Amino acid sequence: MSDIKAPKGTRDIFAPEIHKWQYLESAIRAYYGKYLYQEIRTPVFEHSELFSRGIGSETEVVQKEMYTFKDKAGRSLTLRPENTASVVRAAIENNLFETLAPLRFYYIGPMFRYDKPQKGRYRQFQQFGIEVFADDSPQVDAEVIFAAVDFLKKLGIEQVQLELNSVGCPNCRPAYLQLLRRAAQAEAHRLCDDCRRKIDGNPLRIFDCKQHACSEISRGFPVIGDHLCSECADHFAAVREALSWMNVPFLLNPRLVRGLDYYTKTAFEVTSGQLGAQNALLGGGRYDSLIRELGGPDTAAIGFAAGMERIILHLEHLEASRPRILFVACGDPQWLAHAMQLAQVLREEGYPVHLDYQGRNLKKQFKKADRIAAAFTLVLAEDEIRSGTVSVKDMASQEQVKIPLKELNAWLKKNY
Ligand SMILES: [Zn+2]
Ligand SMILES: [Zn+2]
Missing domain, CATH: 3.30.930.10 (Bira Bifunctional Protein; Domain 2)
Structure with missing residues (x-):
């Protein structure tokens, strides 16, 4: 293939x-x-x-x-x-x-x-x-x-x-086209082959010809505005x-x-x-x-x-209106249930969320968050699970804060 x-x-x-x-x-x-x-x-x-x-x-x-x-x-x-x-x-x-x-x-x-x-x-x-x-x-x-x-x-x-x-x-238009045809006919020997063919069919198209000689010649032709x-x-x-x-x-x-x-x-x-x-x-x-x-x-x-x-x-200057992604990083596969549930709650709130199911370590998950251009990475590791919190890392500023899970929504509303 x-x-x-x-x-x-x-x-x-x-x-x-x-x-x-x-x-x-x-x-x-x-x-x-x-x-x-x-x-x-x-x-x-x-x-x-x-x-x-x-x-x-x-x-x-x-x-x-x-x-x-x-x-x-x-x-x-x-x-x-x-x-x-x-x-x-x-x-x-x-x-x-x-x-x-x-x-x-x-x-x-x-x-x-x-x-x-x-x-x-x-x-x-x-x-x-x-x-x-x-x-x-x-x-x-x-x-x-x-x-x-x-x-x-x-x-x-x-x-x-x-x-x-x-x-x-x-x-x-018909009377004008007759005038135009006559003018084009008189110059036919100087027009390109394409334009010569247009004289009988649609002489207006001669004005579109990209050949320099043709556009010079057609400058002398009558224009519809006068007729x-x-x-x-x-x-x-x-x-x-x-x-x-x-x-x-x-x-x-x-x-x-x-x-x-x-x-x-x-x-x-x-x-x-x-x-x-x-x-x-x-x-x-x-x-x-x-x-x-x-x-x-x-x-x-x-x-x-x-x-x-x-x-x-022409839209190169526009910052593509890409949604800001949240990445949920899971410190250990045993907390995958928490991670999946948190991701689902966030999607319900309207955020685009991605998480990794491969059981990679946190360092590799941060790398992946970087690769998908995540705005924030939300870490669930042992400490967070025990204390009912989540660590949120701003991927641009690299600043990290720990927030009680039940305040996460309010925090995101303010900082997302
Ligand atoms: Zn008319
Ligand atoms: Zn031409």
């Missing part, structure tokens, strides 16, 4: 890093609960069609990055590359539009993309995100964006920067105004496009410069036609998805 490794682009997570994940997950639940988001858990695989119809068959994700397979009955299934399409599917299928209010969801879970693995990017990666359905007001855009930026700041992440754009709607219909322009102005009410600074980026086709109107990305170059931590926007396109009511929606591996990288 020893030559079997985790597949490329996947990883195991365990202590101490796992404490950061647990911390982040409970922070998400607590924070977004205040906005009445409720958790939704959807399957990790779906019918492939959901993603080709939902995300867009022309996108990079659908064309190159999906884990698609046939099951034994010949169905085409896909490991979810993102969660929004699934949440929409679930809401339609379970009639949540009629039964659940407010229609606000958050999710936490693994997504899968066949992508080039690099630091903070994996083929199985963890995202959390929020979705608001059936609300088309620009103020809800501002609230969602505020809750994205504010959450990252509350985690202690520094140099958080918000980039904002409007990507238009089915009324104004919004009045509805989109008004909406975008109202979003920016509401962001100013909430004191959220932003950078207008007229070339910000999102990787998935379903976005309309507001699009945003949040990055942090804390680890050097600006790293995208989350992105999202409005997707007012997706619910209808997937067979649901004609109703608006907005949300974002955040890459949790990237966020975890």
Whole structure:
């Protein structure tokens, strides 16, 4: 078995890093609960069609990055590359539009993309995100964006920067895309092969190209902001105004496009410069036609998805919220009954407790207490047993006190 490794682009997570994940997950639940988001858990695989119809068959994700397979009955299934399409599917299928209010969801879970693995990017990666359905007001855009930026700041992440754009709607985007195609066509000979292919399919993606030459050229292309219909322009102005009410600074980026086709109107990305170059931590926007396109009511929606591996990288400064352990050391195996009973009483009180059953001497038990980073070691040896006491050693300061057993609880309440 020893030559079997985790597949490329996947990883195991365990202590101490796992404490950061647990911390982040409970922070998400607590924070977004205040906005009445409720958790939704959807399957990790779906019918492939959901993603080709939902995300867009022309996108990079659908064309190159999906884990698609046939099951034994010949169905085409896909490991979810993102969660929004699934949440929409679930809401339609379970009639949540009629039964659940407010229609606000958050999710936490693994997504899968066949992508080039690099630091903070994996083929199985963890995202959390929020979705608001059936609300088309620009103020809800501002609230969602505020809750994205504010959450990252509350985690202690520094140099958080918000980039904002409007990507238009089915009324104004087609005419703009024609303009963009024409501009790109004229420069096609200078664009990279990848970008040339995007001209007919989705020319917006040219703005995403990492090739220096392409981004230089695309700087001269028309931007959607100059070609919004009045509805989109008004909406975008109202979003920016509401962001100013909430004191959220932003950078207008007229070339910000999102990787998935379903976005309309507001699009945003949040990055942090804390680890050097600006790293995208989350992105999202409005997707007012997706619910209808997937067979649901004609109703608006907005949300974002955040890459949790990237966020975890930014939590290095956080003291992992590890519980403080109590170690019960037993001076002689004949007092193991006392030790086990004391450990149980302490667990009932809510303390994490460990003890050693191997009959090792006290010196070795202290070593073990050190290895598991115990905060206190509670010693039960002959003297303590006879006098109904326990010796408590503070593992950091190395100070030791002897306390009557019946005062232990009160002592811990004060010193733990
Ligand atoms: Zn429009
Ligand atoms: Zn290019």
